[in-house]
Amino acid sequence: MNHRSGFVNIIGNPNVGKSTIMNALVGERLSIITSKAQTTRHRIMGIVNGEDFQIIYSDTPGIINPAYKLQESMMKFVLSAFEDADIFLYITDVIESIDKNEHYISKLQKTNIPIILVINKIDLINQEKLEMLIDEWGKLLPKARLLAVSALKNFNINVLFDTILEKLPEGPEYFPKDSLTDKSERFFVAEIIREKILKNYKKEIPYSVEIEIESFKESEKIDHIRANIHVMRDSQKGIIIGHQGSMLKKVGTEARKDIESFLDKKVFLELFVKVNKDWRDKPLQLRKFGYQ
């Protein structure tokens, strides 16, 4: 049998469940997931290998109108995913209004690349409302294959997988067959820490933070990890640390537990808070943090 492979790029507005869907399809917790919009900042590949196929998923940041340079860079990842897709997985959910998708719909309407339109979070509505949504989306993207899923409940994810496999073109192994992702352990460790920041702080804080792994020393029994939490302003440093260090301690404990289960090893995690004035708008800083 011929080998099939391709880039299946996951695109959509913020918070619709793109990362939840990629993790469900890959069967691993690769991308972080939170209830806040703009959780994903990078293009993260998740690779699923079979004897005669290789699917390379790309999770991407939610589509936004950039207000600062970090967001511009996030949108570059989205654009790159528009450019090299073999299959588009365009994600919407049952909460957002269809109009919110206007920006990129015309792009999708014009493309000849197969589109699977996924309506996620169907656990939140009834059949009647779902049928209305399917009807509306069908008119908007008549060429797309439409699927209704609940990534949270793992409902119809197997059907989604079969549909992707069906549409996968013939192609080579792009990555060695034991690959799971294009990102490093360090990257995922930083993401786990950022997830705890997103969960534990409100308003602007999660959007003002970047995590840098300063050192990662492996030894037989325990890994020593030092990470810097970069904030934009002095006042944010105090908020991150909290009263007598209580908040930073909480973040550290929660992150350490998840890092330990991710690495399957004991971890000693040290967190430091650094003020890095307006890093979100500094091209050099952004490049150092792995943005384009």
Ligand SMILES: Nc1nc2c(ncn2[C@@H]2O[C@H](COP(=O)(O)OP(=O)(O)OP(=O)(O)O)[C@@H](O)[C@H]2O)c(=O)[nH]1
């Ligand atoms: N009820 C319900 N919630 C879901 C479902 N899928 C995802 N969610 C929730 O939706 C929120 C956003 O999920 P993410 O996977 O982070 O969404 P995203 O599209 O990757 O978001 P960004 O990275 O910020 O663009 C989280 O709170 C998820 O738990 C679903 O099928 N049903």
Ligand SMILES: [Mg+2]
């Ligand atoms: Mg995401």
